[in-house]
Structures are given as structure tokens and as C-alpha cells.
Amino acid sequence: MTGDETSSPLEKLRDYYDHEELVCPDCGYEDERGSWDSETDGGVVEYTHECPECGAVREHTLEVGDE
Numbered sequence: 001m002t003g004d005e006t007s008s009p010l011e012k013l014r015d016y017y018d019h020e021e022l023v024c025p026d027c028g029y030e031d032e033r034g035s036w037d038s039e040t041d042g043g044v045v046e047y048t049h050e051c052p053e054c055g056a057v058r059e060h061t062l063e064v065g066d067e
């Protein structure tokens with residue numbers, strides 16, 4: 001493998017959340033057009049997603065490594 005380092009683990013994880021984790025565990029609604037909002041303070045990234053159907057909010061907090 002050479003060269004292409006554009007997909008960091010963090011980006012892959014975010015991609016995963018954006019595409020695979022938009023099904024609400026409470027009501028089962030799949031928010032196909034939704035996405036996770038992300039906020040970062042430089043040390044951690046907080047992802048939040050609110051279900052448009054039932055309003056349940058989920059959060060993921062990721063620590064940002066320097067890898």
C-alpha cells in the first residue's frame with residue numbers, strides 16, 4: 001500500500017456513524033437523510049444525533065488521538 005492516507009481512522013469512524021448508525025434504537029426509525037453533528041474542542045469529538053421521529057438523542061464521544 002502506498003501513499004494515500006486521506007482516510008484517517010477518525011474519518012472512517014465518522015463515515016460509519018453517518019451511514020450505519022442512523023437507525024434509532026428506541027423507535028427503529030432510519031434517518032436516511034440525517035447525519036451526526038460533530039463538535040470538537042481539540043481533544044474529543046462529540047457526535048450527536050436526534051431522531052426526527054421520537055426525539056431520542058444519541059451521543060458518541062471520541063477521543064482524538066494523534067495517530
Ligand SMILES: [Zn+2]
Nearest residue numbers: 024027051054
Ligand atoms: Zn426514534
